[in-house]
Amino acid sequence: MTILPGGVCEAGTTRVNKTGGWRTFKPVYDYDKCIKCKLCELLCPDSSINPRDDGFFEFDYDFCKGCGICANECPKSAIEMVLEEK
Amino acid sequence: MAPENKLDKSKMVVVEGSYAVAHAAKVCRPNVISAYPITPQTHIVEDLSQFMADGEIPNCEYINVESEFSALSALVGSSAAGARCYSATTSQGLELMHEVLFNISGMRLPVVMTIANRAVSAPISIWNDHQDAISQRDTGWLQLYAENTQEISDMTAQAYKISEDKDILMPSMTCMDGFILSHVYEPVVLLEQDLTDEFLPAYEPEHVLDPKNPLSFGAFADPNYYTEFRYLQEQAMQKALKKIEDVANEFYDVYGRYYGGLIDEYRTDDADIIIMAMGSIVGTIKDVIDKLRDRNVKVGLLKVRSFRPFPVEAIKNVVKDAKVVVVLDKNISLGLNEGALFTETKSSLYNTDIRVPVVGYMIGHGGRDIKIDTIEKIIDEAEEVMKTGIKIESQFTDVKEELL
Numbered sequence: 001m002t003i004l005p006g007g008v009c010e011a012g013t014t015r016v017n018k019t020g021g022w023r024t025f026k027p028v029y030d031y032d033k034c035i036k037c038k039l040c041e042l043l044c045p046d047s048s049i050n051p052r053d054d055g056f057f058e059f060d061y062d063f064c065k066g067c068g069i070c071a072n073e074c075p076k077s078a079i080e081m082v083l084e085e086k
Numbered sequence: 087m088a089p090e091n092k093l094d095k096s097k098m099v100v101v102e103g104s105y106a107v108a109h110a111a112k113v114c115r116p117n118v119i120s121a122y123p124i125t126p127q128t129h130i131v132e133d134l135s136q137f138m139a140d141g142e143i144p145n146c147e148y149i150n151v152e153s154e155f156s157a158l159s160a161l162v163g164s165s166a167a168g169a170r171c172y173s174a175t176t177s178q179g180l181e182l183m184h185e186v187l188f189n190i191s192g193m194r195l196p197v198v199m200t201i202a203n204r205a206v207s208a209p210i211s212i213w214n215d216h217q218d219a220i221s222q223r224d225t226g227w228l229q230l231y232a233e234n235t236q237e238i239s240d241m242t243a244q245a246y247k248i249s250e251d252k253d254i255l256m257p258s259m260t261c262m263d264g265f266i267l268s269h270v271y272e273p274v275v276l277l278e279q280d281l282t283d284e285f286l287p288a289y290e291p292e293h294v295l296d297p298k299n300p301l302s303f304g305a306f307a308d309p310n311y312y313t314e315f316r317y318l319q320e321q322a323m324q325k326a327l328k329k330i331e332d333v334a335n336e337f338y339d340v341y342g343r344y345y346g347g348l349i350d351e352y353r354t355d356d357a358d359i360i361i362m363a364m365g366s367i368v369g370t371i372k373d374v375i376d377k378l379r380d381r382n383v384k385v386g387l388l389k390v391r392s393f394r395p396f397p398v399e400a401i402k403n404v405v406k407d408a409k410v411v412v413v414l415d416k417n418i419s420l421g422l423n424e425g426a427l428f429t430e431t432k433s434s435l436y437n438t439d440i441r442v443p444v445v446g447y448m449i450g451h452g453g454r455d456i457k458i459d460t461i462e463k464i465i466d467e468a469e470e471v472m473k474t475g476i477k478i479e480s481q482f483t484d485v486k487e488e489l490l
Contacts, residue, residue: 006194007304008293
């Protein structure tokens with residue numbers, strides 16, 4: 001990638017800038033509890049929850065910043081926020 | 087040898103300096119003008135408002151805004167959308183624009199703005215010095231200083247041509263001394279429309295804001311990228327050094343008028359004493375030089391037109407054989423007790439083999455008159471420096487001890 005003077009760029013360049021490293025807590029699904037209501041996908045402010053072919057969802061950890069809105073709003077408490085550890 | 091200024095007296099009219107500038111801005115065919123009044127700049131945007139009302143500026147939006155911050159912010163979007171943009175301000179107005187100045191230069195938008203230089207508050211002063219623009223030194227704007235109303239008027243067209251060059255794309259402040267130039271009536275040749283159409287091509291930016299082809303301007307740059315943007319801006323400034331000279335010569339070819347490029351010189355050829363200054367004070371200094379030359383004092387003038395980019399090589403070339411350099415500054419960096427032109431001239435000579443003493447005088451703050459006697463006294467003191475070396479490196483001029 002090269003830069004243009006003035007910081008001019010086309011749309012969609014945030015894909016290059018992976019922000020998952022900002023996360024402290026990581027959301028994890030318990031698929032046994034999930035009822036596929038789709039609320040988490042709708043409410044994710046970073047479009048980091050993607051549908052799977054089987055109707056469940058998965059997190060895109062390259063961009064999820066760990067805000068926890070999905071876990072907070074899930075009506076079945078099917079998302080747990082787990083501390084990121086190395 | 088600098089070209090001789092060919093002023094066509096049959097084309098001259100007597101107008102106010104602000105009118106000459108407003109007329110020049112009009113002739114440059116701006117697409118957006120943002121206007122907010124502040125003394126002593128107000129007459130410029132008032133005259134432009136009249137031109138708009140009279141239908142004399144086609145294809146142009148004149149935006150009345152609610153502050154100087156808005157005045158310049160409006161031009162961020164307008165310029166990014168491809169408009170040739172103009173505004174004018176001074177003093178507190180320019181300081182209020184501070185944040186937006188960085189945005190304009192960082193987004194590489196070639197806005198041109200006239201500054202009617204004025205002191206800054208507190209205490210309140212509406213009179214001229216250079217503290218307002220000098221305080222914006224590091225914002226990435228070119229800063230050009232004019233000696234008289236003819237020069238500031240013509241400088242408007244020059245500034246657009248420099249700023250809009252695809253290798254430069256940096257905004258310009260064209261600086262005129264408030265009241266001394268903005269409110270004086272003197273004969274000028276108003277910038278000619280036909281010649282300007284020949285001299286200044288239409289602004290055709292490579293990137294524009296357009297809903298059909300969405301782009302972000304001035305986008306987020308994390309530590310992986312930020313340095314390179316500053317690097318590119320500095321490269322553009324260095325290229326502007328040559329461009330300013332080129333445009334001054336091109337201007338001369340088309341209009342027959344010339345004021346110097348980065349700098350101008352007056353009777354410097356054999357000068358032992360070189361006086362450096364910017365703005366209208368240059369006219370007074372020339373008179374003093376003529377007087378002293380009659381008495382065989384070898385004194386000459388180095389007029390600095392471009393403060394940013396700073397013409398290091400051009401200055402070195404003029405002062406290298408002098409015996410003393412005297413720098414006059416209508417500003418001060420508080421805490422250093424030096425004016426900016428003085429500090430930067432000294433810095434330009436350090437690490438070179440030029441060994442000329444440089445002394446600085448801070449002068450004319452808040453519009454105090456700079457008299458011929460004062461300049462003569464400074465030159466007398468410079469002769470002493472030649473004989474006995476520097477006693478006081480940098481000092482205030484004409485401090486009234488009885489008020490302290």
